[in-house]
Amino acid sequence: MYKIVEKERLNPTVTKMVVEAPAIAKKAKAGQFIILRSHEMGERIPLTVADYDREKGLVTIIYQLVGRSTMLLDNLEVGDAILDFVGPLGVPSHVEGMKRVCVVGGGVGCAIAYPTAKALYDNGTEVTVITGFRNKDLEILRDEFEAVSHHMYTMSDDGTVGEKGLVTNKLQELLDAGEVFDEVIAIGPLVMMKFVCQLTKQYDVKTTVSMNPIMIDGTGMCGCCRLSVNNEMKFACVDGPDFDGHQVDFDEAIARSRQYADFEAKAREKDCHLFHKEVR
Amino acid sequence: MPNMSPNKVPMPHQEPNVRNKNVAEVATGYTLEMAQEEADRCLQCKHKPCVNGCPVGVQIPEFIALIKEGDIEGAYDKIKETNALPAVCGRVCPQEDQCEKLCVRAIKHEAVGIGRLERFVADYHMANGENKIPTIEKNGHKVAVVGAGPAGLTCAGDLAKKGYEVTVYEALHKAGGVLEYGIPEFRLPKAIVSKEVQALKDLGVHMETNMVIGKVFDIDELFEDENEAVFIGSGAGLPNFMKIPGENLNGVFSANEFLTRFNLMKAYDVEADTPIFKGKKVAVVGGGNVAMDAARCAKRLGAEVYIVYRRGTEELPARKEEVEHAMEEGIIFKTLNNPVQVLGDDKGNVSAIECVEMELGEPDESGRRRPVVKEGSNFTLDIDCMIMSIGTSPNPLIHRTTEGLDTNKWGCLIADPKTGATTREGVFAGGDAVTGAATVILAMGAGKEAAQAMDDYIQNK
Ligand SMILES: Cc1cc2nc3c(=O)[nH]c(=O)nc-3n(C[C@H](O)[C@H](O)[C@H](O)COP(=O)(O)OP(=O)(O)OC[C@H]3O[C@@H](n4cnc5c(N)ncnc54)[C@H](O)[C@@H]3O)c2cc1C
Ligand SMILES: Cc1cc2nc3c(=O)[nH]c(=O)nc-3n(C[C@H](O)[C@H](O)[C@H](O)COP(=O)(O)OP(=O)(O)OC[C@H]3O[C@@H](n4cnc5c(N)ncnc54)[C@H](O)[C@@H]3O)c2cc1C
Numbered sequence: 001m002y003k004i005v006e007k008e009r010l011n012p013t014v015t016k017m018v019v020e021a022p023a024i025a026k027k028a029k030a031g032q033f034i035i036l037r038s039h040e041m042g043e044r045i046p047l048t049v050a051d052y053d054r055e056k057g058l059v060t061i062i063y064q065l066v067g068r069s070t071m072l073l074d075n076l077e078v079g080d081a082i083l084d085f086v087g088p089l090g091v092p093s094h095v096e097g098m099k100r101v102c103v104v105g106g107g108v109g110c111a112i113a114y115p116t117a118k119a120l121y122d123n124g125t126e127v128t129v130i131t132g133f134r135n136k137d138l139e140i141l142r143d144e145f146e147a148v149s150h151h152m153y154t155m156s157d158d159g160t161v162g163e164k165g166l167v168t169n170k171l172q173e174l175l176d177a178g179e180v181f182d183e184v185i186a187i188g189p190l191v192m193m194k195f196v197c198q199l200t201k202q203y204d205v206k207t208t209v210s211m212n213p214i215m216i217d218g219t220g221m222c223g224c225c226r227l228s229v230n231n232e233m234k235f236a237c238v239d240g241p242d243f244d245g246h247q248v249d250f251d252e253a254i255a256r257s258r259q260y261a262d263f264e265a266k267a268r269e270k271d272c273h274l275f276h277k278e279v280r
Numbered sequence: 281m282p283n284m285s286p287n288k289v290p291m292p293h294q295e296p297n298v299r300n301k302n303v304a305e306v307a308t309g310y311t312l313e314m315a316q317e318e319a320d321r322c323l324q325c326k327h328k329p330c331v332n333g334c335p336v337g338v339q340i341p342e343f344i345a346l347i348k349e350g351d352i353e354g355a356y357d358k359i360k361e362t363n364a365l366p367a368v369c370g371r372v373c374p375q376e377d378q379c380e381k382l383c384v385r386a387i388k389h390e391a392v393g394i395g396r397l398e399r400f401v402a403d404y405h406m407a408n409g410e411n412k413i414p415t416i417e418k419n420g421h422k423v424a425v426v427g428a429g430p431a432g433l434t435c436a437g438d439l440a441k442k443g444y445e446v447t448v449y450e451a452l453h454k455a456g457g458v459l460e461y462g463i464p465e466f467r468l469p470k471a472i473v474s475k476e477v478q479a480l481k482d483l484g485v486h487m488e489t490n491m492v493i494g495k496v497f498d499i500d501e502l503f504e505d506e507n508e509a510v511f512i513g514s515g516a517g518l519p520n521f522m523k524i525p526g527e528n529l530n531g532v533f534s535a536n537e538f539l540t541r542f543n544l545m546k547a548y549d550v551e552a553d554t555p556i557f558k559g560k561k562v563a564v565v566g567g568g569n570v571a572m573d574a575a576r577c578a579k580r581l582g583a584e585v586y587i588v589y590r591r592g593t594e595e596l597p598a599r600k601e602e603v604e605h606a607m608e609e610g611i612i613f614k615t616l617n618n619p620v621q622v623l624g625d626d627k628g629n630v631s632a633i634e635c636v637e638m639e640l641g642e643p644d645e646s647g648r649r650r651p652v653v654k655e656g657s658n659f660t661l662d663i664d665c666m667i668m669s670i671g672t673s674p675n676p677l678i679h680r681t682t683e684g685l686d687t688n689k690w691g692c693l694i695a696d697p698k699t700g701a702t703t704r705e706g707v708f709a710g711g712d713a714v715t716g717a718a719t720v721i722l723a724m725g726a727g728k729e730a731a732q733a734m735d736d737y738i739q740n741k
């Protein structure tokens with residue numbers, strides 16, 4: 001059991017939790033994730049290691065409330081424990097030897113992007129951050145990003161925070177102004193990453209994306225997280241989650257992410273399973 | 281006078297049309313009377329041919345004699361001397377290719393139902409017997425086991441009995457390996473697996489779940505943690521795909537994914553949060569035990585199910601009993617057919633597979649007749665779900681993170697077939713991680729031999 005030592009609501013749908021998991025805290029690197037299960041009949045859900053404290057043995061996760069599993073997780077309070085918490089999984093992000101990088105985070109993807117921005121900053125990279133949100137209420141991690149970036153821009157769909165517009169508008173503006181990046185790292189909704197990649201391809205800037213397909217085991221056993229990269233089959237949990245964005249088949253990934261959409265919609269009412277108790 | 285009936289005492293089963301709608305066990309097991317009647321069919325041969333067919337050397341005539349005498353606990357102890365998991369083996373061993381194949385009664389008629397008797401004894405013990413927890417004197421040495429499948433569990437149990445302090449590290453949240461995530465409830469109830477795992481804990485084995493070795497610790501760190509030897513029983517969990525167009529369409533699953541959702545995550549249960557795709561028409565590609573299990577799970581979710589296999593019915597590698605059970609349950613066998621591409625609709629969902637017919641040519645290296653494509657025989661089969669059961673390979677996670685641990689060209693760890701010693705000192709391995717996908721009892725045998733070799737290694741250091 002993994003004890004929750006801190007819980008903070010970052011906005012109406014995003015929560016930060018700090019969990020006791022010393023072995024994972026000791027090993028975790030930016031870009032890696034954990035898989036957790038909050039109760040006996042619960043689903044295994046992947047969440048990025050947003051931060052860690054090696055000394056105190058703590059791991060931070062930041063999650064958006066999207067469906068049943070994240071809601072059940074959110075029912076847990078400080079002092080409660082998470083049933084299963086496994087990691088660190090996946091390949092750490094590549095953060096060495098880069099002079100100038102632009103980190104683009106969209107929505108809750110900012111939680112995934114933050115540790116990477118921090119690792120780059122700590123490595124002496126000049127970090128530009130562009131975050132994007134639908135509106136002011138959904139903004140997260142502003143202070144955190146400010147502390148680990150040299151230039152920071154925030155965009156919102158309605159202009160209630162930062163500038164009105166999309167992250168791609170800002171990125172294009174910077175590129176057009178002659179900014180040179182060794183790499184763009186884009187993390188957010190699939191559609192956002194797809195459009196960032198289309199843009200950076202025109203400017204011939206290397207782009208890394210963090211793919212978040214549906215997962216179960218996270219060890220390469222089920223193949224549920226597979227995607228096509230350069231027309232080859234890759235497993236995001238062991239080969240990724242970071243991939244060269246110009247080689248990812250986004251349309252396929254978008255279709256695959258909707259595989260269980262019907263089920264998830266019904267899961268909140270819990271009425272769609274096969275067997276009822278009596279026939280078991 | 282022994283019972284000279286040519287046939288085994290029939291195993292009671294749930295009716296096919298009832299059981300294909302629930303997950304309760306298919307074969308319900310012998311009663312004491314049935315077991316004793318079957319035990320009477322054993323001729324108590326002096327030269328015990330059957331024992332040579334058992335990879336772990338269960339003392340078959342001896343335990344059967346104890347059943348006849350009515351000493352079921354005695355029979356249980358006898359089996360346990362060499363087999364750590366009788367309730368499991370009695371259910372899933374391919375007995376027809378092992379112990380029962382060499383039974384003298386099999387020359388003319390049906391073999392003695394050794395597996396059924398083994399299962400009976402184990403179940404009887406679980407229901408009525410007492411678990412004697414032996415007092416073990418610790419020998420002061422520490423060892424680690426990676427993977428809680430049959431290989432790792434057997435190795436851990438043997439080492440614990442010898443007095444070692446044993447820690448098992450398992451990647452998933454539950455111990456059992458394929459017994460837990462692969463083989464379905466209706467063939468091997470999970471309560472049995474849990475009891476076997478509990479019995480190991482009672483012996484003092486530390487069971488650390490949620491530990492992916494190679495990620496949270498690597499093998500070097502296990503040695504730094506004062507373990508004197510390490511056993512790797514990480515299985516062969518990496519699913520193979522066919523590399524044909526359309527495999528990433530929605531509705532196409534690896535058997536591992538489908539079975540893990542069904543078994544480990546209990547997706548058939550109304551209380552479980554994990555979703556599973558309930559196809560209307562499901563094609564399962566492959567002909568082994570895994571394919572039969574996937575097909576029968578899909579059937580239980582309400583689908584019309586096809587097994588698509590490129591060789592003939594005779595060549596199906598699955599256990600005969602499982603093929604028969606699948607046929608009884610209404611699975612449709614499309615043998616001598618092979619998919620060449622998966623077709624999808626505009627939403628990215630699978631809508632059909634294109635197959636070719638096959639015919640059997642000359643025998644290949646494996647001795648089986650090689651399937652050859654019948655030119656121009658392409659046809660399409662409308663489906664909404666496809667499950668790939670065409671084999672698995674060992675997971676590369678551990679050897680990639682461990683220096684000096686060599687693998688062969690199939691990714692299997694190289695290990696001495698007698699001792700399990702790998703190319704790295706102090707590291708032993710066995711089970712599917714070494715052989716590629718095989719059987720429960722072979723994995724157990726490898727775990728057992730490695731435990732002995734690890735003991736020798738540590739004691740002679
Ligand atoms: C490597 C990895 C790292 C991740 N890191 C984070 C993180 O740091 N913070 C965070 O909030 N989320 C993260 N996610 C996404 C998170 O796992 C999902 O939001 C969560 O599983 C949804 O569970 P649910 O039961 O609450 O929602 P569901 O009811 O299962 O789903 C609700 C909606 O979310 C979509 N969805 C389901 N599973 C995923 C998934 N794995 N990825 C994306 N969308 C999904 C569904 O299509 C549906 O539209 C990560 C995913 C991966 C694979
Ligand atoms: C669906 C199915 C049906 C089968 N039916 C039969 C049958 O009827 N009869 C029969 O004899 N055999 C059957 N088999 C084969 C049999 O189950 C396997 O041969 C056997 O389980 C192999 O045992 P193992 O201990 O080597 O590996 P596994 O059972 O695969 O166990 C390996 C364990 O190691 C864990 N692991 C892997 N990597 C790591 C890591 N890095 N760190 C920590 N833990 C790790 C895995 O999670 C797993 O729990 C079947 C297999 C399948 C998939």
Ligand code: SF4
Nearest residue numbers: 334338369373378379
């Ligand atoms: S362990 Fe398997 S092979 Fe050995 S006697 Fe039992 S059923 Fe037969």
Ligand code: SF4
Nearest residue numbers: 322323325330383384
């Ligand atoms: S070979 Fe058959 S009949 Fe002979 S001892 Fe073994 S089980 Fe009994």
Ligand code: FES
Nearest residue numbers: 218220222223237
């Ligand atoms: S999550 Fe199962 S293989 Fe990646």
